[in-house]
Amino acid sequence: MGTNDKYEYKAIEQKWQQRWAQEKTDRATHRTGGKKYYVLEMFPYPSGRIHMGHVRNYSIGDVVARYKRMQGFNVLHPMGWDAFGLPAENAAMQRGIHPASWTDENIDYMRNQLKAMGLSYDWDRELATCRPDYYRWEQQLFLEMLEKGLIYRKETVVNWCDDCRTVLAREQVVDGVCWRCDQLVQPKTMHGWFFKITAYAEELLADLDILTGWPEKVVTMQRNWIGKSTGLACDFKVENSTESITIFTTRPDTIFGVTFMSLAVEHPLLKSLTADTSQEQEVNDFIRETVLAKQRATPDQETEKIGVFTGRHCINPFTGERIPIYAANFVLMEYGTGAVMAVPAHDQRDFEFARAYGLPVRVVVQPQDEQLDPATMSMAWEGPGILADSRQFSGMDSTAAQAAIIAFAEEKNFGGPHITYRLRDWGISRQRYWGAPIPVIHCGTCGIVPVPKNQLPVLLPGTDRPDGDHRPLHQQEKFFMVSCPRCGEMARRETDTMDTFVESSWYFVRYTNPSLTDHPIDEEAARYWLPVDQYIGGVEHAILHLLYARFFTKMLRDLGYLTIDEPFTNLLTQGMVIKDGAKMSKSKGNVVDPNDLIERYGADTVRLFSLFAAPPERDLEWNAQGVEGASRFLNRVYRLVHRHLDCFQNVEPIDRADLNDASRKLHRKTHQTIQRVTESIESNFHFNTAISAIMELVNLTVTLTGEQEDMHPAALKKALETILTLLFPMVPHFCEELWEASGHRHLLGSAVWPDYDREAAREEEILIVVQVNGKVRARLSVPAGTDDQALQQAALADQKISQLLENKKPKKIIVVQGKLVNIVV
RNA sequence: GCGAGAGUGGCGAAAUUGGUAGACGCACUGGACUUAGGAUCCAGCGGGCCCGGCUCAUGGGGGUUCGACUCCCCCCUCUCGCACCA
Numbered sequence: 001m002g003t004n005d006k007y008e009y010k011a012i013e014q015k016w017q018q019r020w021a022q023e024k025t026d027r028a029t030h031r032t033g034g035k036k037y038y039v040l041e042m043f044p045y046p047s048g049r050i051h052m053g054h055v056r057n058y059s060i061g062d063v064v065a066r067y068k069r070m071q072g073f074n075v076l077h078p079m080g081w082d083a084f085g086l087p088a089e090n091a092a093m094q095r096g097i098h099p100a101s102w103t104d105e106n107i108d109y110m111r112n113q114l115k116a117m118g119l120s121y122d123w124d125r126e127l128a129t130c131r132p133d134y135y136r137w138e139q140q141l142f143l144e145m146l147e148k149g150l151i152y153r154k155e156t157v158v159n160w161c162d163d164c165r166t167v168l169a170r171e172q173v174v175d176g177v178c179w180r181c182d183q184l185v186q187p188k189t190m191h192g193w194f195f196k197i198t199a200y201a202e203e204l205l206a207d208l209d210i211l212t213g214w215p216e217k218v219v220t221m222q223r224n225w226i227g228k229s230t231g232l233a234c235d236f237k238v239e240n241s242t243e244s245i246t247i248f249t250t251r252p253d254t255i256f257g258v259t260f261m262s263l264a265v266e267h268p269l270l271k272s273l274t275a276d277t278s279q280e281q282e283v284n285d286f287i288r289e290t291v292l293a294k295q296r297a298t299p300d301q302e303t304e305k306i307g308v309f310t311g312r313h314c315i316n317p318f319t320g321e322r323i324p325i326y327a328a329n330f331v332l333m334e335y336g337t338g339a340v341m342a343v344p345a346h347d348q349r350d351f352e353f354a355r356a357y358g359l360p361v362r363v364v365v366q367p368q369d370e371q372l373d374p375a376t377m378s379m380a381w382e383g384p385g386i387l388a389d390s391r392q393f394s395g396m397d398s399t400a401a402q403a404a405i406i407a408f409a410e411e412k413n414f415g416g417p418h419i420t421y422r423l424r425d426w427g428i429s430r431q432r433y434w435g436a437p438i439p440v441i442h443c444g445t446c447g448i449v450p451v452p453k454n455q456l457p458v459l460l461p462g463t464d465r466p467d468g469d470h471r472p473l474h475q476q477e478k479f480f481m482v483s484c485p486r487c488g489e490m491a492r493r494e495t496d497t498m499d500t501f502v503e504s505s506w507y508f509v510r511y512t513n514p515s516l517t518d519h520p521i522d523e524e525a526a527r528y529w530l531p532v533d534q535y536i537g538g539v540e541h542a543i544l545h546l547l548y549a550r551f552f553t554k555m556l557r558d559l560g561y562l563t564i565d566e567p568f569t570n571l572l573t574q575g576m577v578i579k580d581g582a583k584m585s586k587s588k589g590n591v592v593d594p595n596d597l598i599e600r601y602g603a604d605t606v607r608l609f610s611l612f613a614a615p616p617e618r619d620l621e622w623n624a625q626g627v628e629g630a631s632r633f634l635n636r637v638y639r640l641v642h643r644h645l646d647c648f649q650n651v652e653p654i655d656r657a658d659l660n661d662a663s664r665k666l667h668r669k670t671h672q673t674i675q676r677v678t679e680s681i682e683s684n685f686h687f688n689t690a691i692s693a694i695m696e697l698v699n700l701t702v703t704l705t706g707e708q709e710d711m712h713p714a715a716l717k718k719a720l721e722t723i724l725t726l727l728f729p730m731v732p733h734f735c736e737e738l739w740e741a742s743g744h745r746h747l748l749g750s751a752v753w754p755d756y757d758r759e760a761a762r763e764e765e766i767l768i769v770v771q772v773n774g775k776v777r778a779r780l781s782v783p784a785g786t787d788d789q790a791l792q793q794a795a796l797a798d799q800k801i802s803q804l805l806e807n808k809k810p811k812k813i814i815v816v817q818g819k820l821v822n823i824v825v
Numbered sequence: 826g827c828g829a830g831a832g833u834g835g836c837g838a839a840a841u842u843g844g845u846a847g848a849c850g851c852a853c854u855g856g857a858c859u860u861a862g863g864a865u866c867c868a869g870c871g872g873g874c875c876c877g878g879c880u881c882a883u884g885g886g887g888g889u890u891c892g893a894c895u896c897c898c899c900c901c902u903c904u905c906g907c908a909c910c911a
Contacts, residue, residue: 217829335910625851692849769845774892820844824891
């Protein structure tokens with residue numbers, strides 16, 4: 001073997017990375033005509049270094065990008081940094097530096113890591129959300145949303161994380177603790193800014209139906225998160241009061257079974273109902289204890305249902321009946337109206353409560369096949385049935401009764417149809433430094449005054465110096481002491497920054513023209529490139545990021561920037577990289593550092609392994625020996641090509657009639673492989689099976705060229721070129737190097753994805769399975785295209801078969817063209 | 826509890842308009858070449874047996890069919906998401 005037979009990945013990868021960068025092979029240009037393809041991987045947080053999850057995510061995306069380029073698409077494949085966030089502040093505090101310098105260092109380091117992987121990004125479009133040229137446009141969008149009434153400010157009980165010293169969105173509270181630091185979340189009353197995502201609840205729900213390119217799982221999760229319920233809203237007048245209590249129910253058909261009313265402890269009426277009554281003390285004690293208990297509760301334990309009578313009553317408008325009002329620990333203020341009409345016979349929670357407090361149970365829906373008796377019931381009947389004891393509605397089917405009862409309430413003017421969503425408006429205020437400042441000013445006389453657009457950006461103070469001040473903005477007088485832009489009086493600048501999820505809600509739009517200096521969005525570029533054709537990322541963003549990005553897309557459409565309704569046509573949620581059965585994490589000590597792997601095996605080998613070990617949507621079990629296998633395969637291909645460099649001299653076209661048996665066999669396999677690889681990628685990005693198909697072709701080529709000397713050079717050349725071309729999107733440096741070594745002048749990356757010839761791919765001989773009573777008894781090799789009649793005869797004539805059959809007469813013979821013959825006796 | 830998904834060799838996995846179960850790779854075993862081999866090449870590799878053949882086998886049990894990993898019914902296990910949502 002010559003010295004050039006050694007696969008020197010290090011030199012090869014450096015060489016081609018430089019060449020691609022010089023020639024800007026991955027630059028996306030907005031050109032007229034032709035088909036565009038926008039492939040995007042979720043951009044990383046610049047935490048320090050890339051991990052195996054990134055490697056997997058970006059390898060998948062890069063194959064898609066390179067494959068689509070070879071197919072003639074005009075491909076946009078950008079990369080950037082989701083660069084605001086708390087870790088930068090924490091790191092800055094620890095090291096006495098500024099979050100900006102920590103972030104910039106990380107970005108520089110990680111960019112080099114990504115470049116070392118040979119990912120085909122258009123680096124000219126790189127953006128970092130912490131830079132003023134990004135967040136100033138976000139501030140402008142904020143102001144435009146504010147003008148449109150899509151943002152408002154209110155005082156609410158928020159989720160407060162003491163550790164991070166900030167408010168969290170509901171989506172960022174996981175099992176009652178902070179998603180970042182696992183600190184128990186506390187309720188706190190504060191003012192904050194809210195995006196009116198609920199204004200889009202209906203559209204966000206309805207458009208899930210058109211997301212046919214999304215995993216069912218993600219669509220379902222979003223649907224549940226939006227949580228639409230339809231039913232009746234209805235007023236119950238409070239006795240001896242002008243107040244009334246509004247309830248929401250999805251079961252209006254049970255309204256004649258109401259025997260009491262339950263209020264959440266946070267319900268605004270609760271305190272006034274008991275004020276100056278003998279119950280006041282007891283109710284207030286209950287409220288205090290319940291609030292405390294809710295804080296202490298661990299998420300998955302169901303607490304006992306307890307409550308306290310308020311001493312007051314309200315009137316069921318349907319019956320005129322007087323019913324007691326309770327405060328109860330299981331009623332949620334956040335859902336519906338915070339007041340629940342209690343129907344013990346038909347709601348399990350109400351049932352348990354009623355039994356505990358000796359309240360009446362009244363059956364008003366009788367199921368089909370049994371007769372419920374309140375005295376003997378051991379649990380509520382929540383299913384459908386026929387209405388009983390419900391005045392004019394008695395005898396109706398429960399489904400029909402729901403509509404009739406809502407209509408009745410509407411007619412009598414004490415209620416009507418109502419829709420409730422689980423989805424809440426998105427609280428975006430954060431009391432931290434390292435985020436985009438919210439561009440408004442609070443003036444004592446003018447109220448809330450938007451920062452004039454020509455004064456944007458509202459810059460984060462201190463970013464101009466590596467040791468600059470990065471205390472939270474409300475501690476920086478120089479920042480918040482301003483004069484009102486409207487009246488000129490002393491005023492206070494808003495000191496909250498935006499949730500970092502705001503940045504990631506529109507970055508994919510900004511990529512279409514990230515250097516635009518006078519507008520947030522280049523409408524023409526956005527029209528050309530959007531929507532994103534293929535989005536790839538972890539399933540952990542199924543709700544948070546993907547819902548926010550959908551919301552932003554619809555809102556930006558309504559602000560006139562976009563013409564699309566949905567941002568991501570196809571979504572691929574890749575599985576986690578796991579080791580020893582657990583997700584790789586520092587705390588478990590099972591992380592594999594991509595740097596070490598690239599150093600030891602080269603980027604191409606690492607890419608190949610991560611694509612080969614599992615289909616993309618499934619979890620990938622890390623296996624060091626599997627990487628060896630990938631490396632071995634590439635070395636094998638490297639030697640194979642170098643051994644047969646001379647065949648590339650051939651310029652004759654292939655005439656199949658001229659090929660000997662072995663050459664024809666190889667030629668056939670070549671075309672079959674093109675077909676299999678193309679179909680694997682097209683159908684579901686199952687690169688693992690694509691790679692295995694290429695391995696088969698490589699194996700056959702090695703075998704045939706080893707066995708015989710007289711392989712037709714044209715067939716061999718076609719096989720080798722096909723191997724390199726099909727493998728290119730996965731292991732680009734490697735293939736480009738061999739492509740050049742075999743005398744090609746143009747870059748393989750700009751080559752065209754091969755077509756397969758059905759004729760050439762067709763088998764000449766096919767294997768027919770002969771079954772007797774469904775069991776395989778023999779295999780026959782017959783010429784392709786043998787007709788059913790001949791197949792049947794050949795099967796019956798087979799020695800083994802005729803022996804087995806002896807003299808039994810076949811009852812039935814089933815022939816499947818090109819596949820099998822089944823003889824039933 | 827509700828919702829979604831998944832269960833195939835020692836391991837990662839292939840195969841679905843129902844038609845040879847285990848492609849491809851890892852690990853392992855034997856052999857070749859070698860001073861050496863953790864390189865390379867060749868062969869074997871689900872279980873059982875009276876092994877050149879037969880038989881069992883795709884979480885378990887039933888069903889449909891000439892034929893079921895694939896379709897239908899029941900059950901078990903695991904993963905993920907949501908969870909007192911009125």
